[in-house]
Amino acid sequence: xxxxxLICAALVFLLAGSVSAQDVLFRxxxxxxxxxxxxxxxxxxxxGGIITEIGSNIRAPxxxxxxxxxxxxLMPGIIDAHSHIALTSVNEGSSPVTAEVSMEDVVxxxxxxxxxxxxxxxTTSHTMHGSANVIGGQNETIKHRxxxxxxxxxxxxxxxxxxxxxxxxxxxxxxxxxxxGGTGAIVPATRMGVEQVLRGSFENGKRxxxxxxxxxxxxxxxxxxxxxxxxxxxxxxxxxxxxDVLVHCHSYRADEILMLTRVFNDYEVRKITFxxxxxxxxxxxxLAAYGAYASVFxxxxxxxxxxYYSTSYNAAILMRNGVVTSINSDSGELNRHLYHEAAxxxxxxxxxxxEALSMITINPAIQLGIQDRVGSIEIGKDGDLTLFxxxxxxxxxxxxxxxxxxxKYFDRFEDADDMRLQISPSAEIGTFEGxxxxxxxxxxxxxxxDFFELxxxxxxxxxxxx
Amino acid sequence: MLFFGAILLITGLxxxxxxxxxDSADIPTVSTTYAIEGARIVQAPGRVIDSGTIVFRDGxxxxxxxRATVPYDAIIIDGSGMTVYAGFIDALSRVGVAAPxxxxxxxxxxxxxxxxxxxxxxxxxxxxxxxxxSDKSVDAHRKLGFTTVHTVPHGNMLxxxxxxxxxxxxxxxxxIIRNDVxxxxxxxxxxxxxxxxxxxxxxxxxxxxxxSSRRLRLEQMYASDPAGMARPPADIVHTAFFPVIxxxxxxxxxxxNALEVYRALxxxxxxxxxxVLTGLSEGFDTIDKIKTSGNPVALTMxxxxxxxxxxxxKSDSLDQILASYTDETRTATFRDVEAEKRNLEAxxxxxxxxxxxxxxxxxxxxxxxxxxxxxxxxxxxxxxxxSFVEGGLSSDAALAALTVNAANILGLSAxxxxxxxxxxxxxxxxxxxxxxxxxxxxxVFVDGHKFEYDTKTKKDDAPSSRRRGQ
Numbered sequence: 001x002x003x004x005x006l007i008c009a010a011l012v013f014l015l016a017g018s019v020s021a022q023d024v025l026f027r028x029x030x031x032x033x034x035x036x037x038x039x040x041x042x043x044x045x046x047x048g049g050i051i052t053e054i055g056s057n058i059r060a061p062x063x064x065x066x067x068x069x070x071x072x073x074l075m076p077g078i079i080d081a082h083s084h085i086a087l088t089s090v091n092e093g094s095s096p097v098t099a100e101v102s103m104e105d106v107v108x109x110x111x112x113x114x115x116x117x118x119x120x121x122x123t124t125s126h127t128m129h130g131s132a133n134v135i136g137g138q139n140e141t142i143k144h145r146x147x148x149x150x151x152x153x154x155x156x157x158x159x160x161x162x163x164x165x166x167x168x169x170x171x172x173x174x175x176x177x178x179x180x181g182g183t184g185a186i187v188p189a190t191r192m193g194v195e196q197v198l199r200g201s202f203e204n205g206k207r208x209x210x211x212x213x214x215x216x217x218x219x220x221x222x223x224x225x226x227x228x229x230x231x232x233x234x235x236x237x238x239x240x241x242x243x244d245v246l247v248h249c250h251s252y253r254a255d256e257i258l259m260l261t262r263v264f265n266d267y268e269v270r271k272i273t274f275x276x277x278x279x280x281x282x283x284x285x286x287l288a289a290y291g292a293y294a295s296v297f298x299x300x301x302x303x304x305x306x307x308y309y310s311t312s313y314n315a316a317i318l319m320r321n322g323v324v325t326s327i328n329s330d331s332g333e334l335n336r337h338l339y340h341e342a343a344x345x346x347x348x349x350x351x352x353x354x355e356a357l358s359m360i361t362i363n364p365a366i367q368l369g370i371q372d373r374v375g376s377i378e379i380g381k382d383g384d385l386t387l388f389x390x391x392x393x394x395x396x397x398x399x400x401x402x403x404x405x406x407x408k409y410f411d412r413f414e415d416a417d418d419m420r421l422q423i424s425p426s427a428e429i430g431t432f433e434g435x436x437x438x439x440x441x442x443x444x445x446x447x448x449x450d451f452f453e454l455x456x457x458x459x460x461x462x463x464x465x466x
Numbered sequence: 467m468l469f470f471g472a473i474l475l476i477t478g479l480x481x482x483x484x485x486x487x488x489d490s491a492d493i494p495t496v497s498t499t500y501a502i503e504g505a506r507i508v509q510a511p512g513r514v515i516d517s518g519t520i521v522f523r524d525g526x527x528x529x530x531x532x533r534a535t536v537p538y539d540a541i542i543i544d545g546s547g548m549t550v551y552a553g554f555i556d557a558l559s560r561v562g563v564a565a566p567x568x569x570x571x572x573x574x575x576x577x578x579x580x581x582x583x584x585x586x587x588x589x590x591x592x593x594x595x596x597x598x599x600s601d602k603s604v605d606a607h608r609k610l611g612f613t614t615v616h617t618v619p620h621g622n623m624l625x626x627x628x629x630x631x632x633x634x635x636x637x638x639x640x641x642i643i644r645n646d647v648x649x650x651x652x653x654x655x656x657x658x659x660x661x662x663x664x665x666x667x668x669x670x671x672x673x674x675x676x677x678s679s680r681r682l683r684l685e686q687m688y689a690s691d692p693a694g695m696a697r698p699p700a701d702i703v704h705t706a707f708f709p710v711i712x713x714x715x716x717x718x719x720x721x722x723n724a725l726e727v728y729r730a731l732x733x734x735x736x737x738x739x740x741x742v743l744t745g746l747s748e749g750f751d752t753i754d755k756i757k758t759s760g761n762p763v764a765l766t767m768x769x770x771x772x773x774x775x776x777x778x779x780k781s782d783s784l785d786q787i788l789a790s791y792t793d794e795t796r797t798a799t800f801r802d803v804e805a806e807k808r809n810l811e812a813x814x815x816x817x818x819x820x821x822x823x824x825x826x827x828x829x830x831x832x833x834x835x836x837x838x839x840x841x842x843x844x845x846x847x848x849x850x851x852x853s854f855v856e857g858g859l860s861s862d863a864a865l866a867a868l869t870v871n872a873a874n875i876l877g878l879s880a881x882x883x884x885x886x887x888x889x890x891x892x893x894x895x896x897x898x899x900x901x902x903x904x905x906x907x908x909x910v911f912v913d914g915h916k917f918e919y920d921t922k923t924k925k926d927d928a929p930s931s932r933r934r935g936q
Contacts (some may be wrong), residue, residue: 106668229680
């Protein structure tokens, strides 16, 4: 128990004289701490959005909201390391390299996917650029503070920068097979081309970094030093080389996974999480040796040629080989039952409860560089918590309440029919009867401007005659 | 007195008079002095003369008052029963600029590297070269009471440079009173090429601005001493950013939803832009943000279409539906689809009502705003303005948005926005109070030039006989 924290908390109460909206006390829960075992009949106190006390018979600060968690399970909020919710655009698919674009600019706090994720116990999503480009845009890590309309309010403040890379069929199809008969095709058309784009981009980034470093050194003594041309794409490549940006790479095949580790080794880039990575089990020792992470599906494959070879044992094999592994959703539907997805690793691979749950809590937190803030129930961590009415790895478990920073954002018994923050003032009314499930992969009800939709057969556009 | 009159007559006879009619250039006007007598004069929002006279000569207001002296050479208009207001100013429009024809998109060899033109990046394009006084939008706007517009070219991300123009004049140069006043910007992606998405546009704007900053610095270094220095790179797009970087020209960022407002303000803060935000449809969600930023705004005069099902609903049953809405329904929806549908319809009306009440909300928040017609069909403007007033916006606040506030944003307050002696004679004469159903606009004076509208009460004066420069 951290006495200093306690004293601080007590001081805050004395000074403020009342509890804040970010204070909550859970009574008598089974606490799944993830990093320190399971604690029966335990209280957890959240003050000012931070976990300040874990124990039994915690003295309740006056006026605090108490949640009777008897017979219930309290776990850290689930973290989804691969998602595309809460975005207004996903792919800037016009160029094989778009390192300069960022999901930071297109976060959509209105998106109902945030609330749906909360209903599945998910409190943080890594909401990513799509896989159209070899080097796509930078991603954004968000907290599910549903209800705000200010995009800044959902950002995971202080989370490290991350960027999306993509190997294989998606970038080669989008760029290497463009136009009728490939008339608009550009590199990469093959997996070799993908590697070439990567090496070229790193090489350019390196030169850019060197040119600016040389300029900065010269400008110290020479006021007439000429700065090199500014290029925000290469600026980001240079930041990756400096180790300031974590790479999350869409990948499937073992050969391309190894290829990327070789490229990264050449450019001394160490921070890499392989996303999807359905064949990663084949190279698990190599990944562990490189220090690479993996974020996989529990049992999802065969949706395109490069993903025909896979296994439900993928996650377990990676874990047992010492690779920090998470299970992600990549879907606004799958993210509502990531606890089921984690449980599948017990059926296929026999992981224990703590290992299975780590794949949707502390491991994705490590992959996103936010493990000091979330991913486990520890004093000093954020009050991002999910209360289940049964053990979360049971098929009968249902999330009852979800908290972010100590604030309750989801309660199964206070769940109104229509939680949308915004609806079209003009569109046809869609009711239960008329509802169409929609596309599984990315989005289902708000307008997302995906670059693929911009390529039509006969697109007419307005071009000034001037 | 006679002597001065003679001089006036001679001046009036001068064949080079700028006020001459287009189709009879050599025939002078009888007089360029007008007096509107016995009218209700709204000099500015809340500043009213119940019955007075306004006199203007050669496009300049000479006097306004309860008992202004009427010069002998004035053309007198009997203003009894009429109301006189300052002409409206549109803070952002494309009035006078014909929409380009839609042509099939030419294939682009490399979508990652299109031409500036194809990418919608044409900040160097001057609206002066496109402005046409006989474009039908000029008269369409003028007959609604607009006398001045800030107008910009058509286009995508960076359509070009805007100008402040009067809705009168033989040609673009005669119309324009201030050229090259703004850089127009919007989140309108290039189809099929870079930048296609909002995030691409954000990145491209940053790239252009930062590289232009570097080039401006190089230009300055080179201008002061070129010795030993490679010639700085130059192209018209980056050069067009120089006045923006030097803070000599504001960016007019047009936004069509709340998230675009946040994006525009992000760029403003990051790059230190001087910005005017326009549009702000859905801006009821950004009031706090706008208030904190202190950024000037021009709200759209557009409203979302009514949903089909609501098209025939009368306003009294509308109130009933609005009142019936609850956000607390907990019905198993499949058990009562009709109930769900009714509540969704109510939610949709509640939502639409927020758009109608948005100008009122801004007024209540103490945020001064102008209005913009950008992207709005001119035939909807008058109806929508009435809706705003019905939605609780005071008619004074609406008038302020159309006059003094727009003049402030465009830096025109010294010459426009109110009916005060010395200001430009941009004047409208109506049959009654603005924003009311049976009020019509009788006359619009632009820079002292009379345009006569709503002649239907006169017996033998068909609308087709409207003349400019009477």
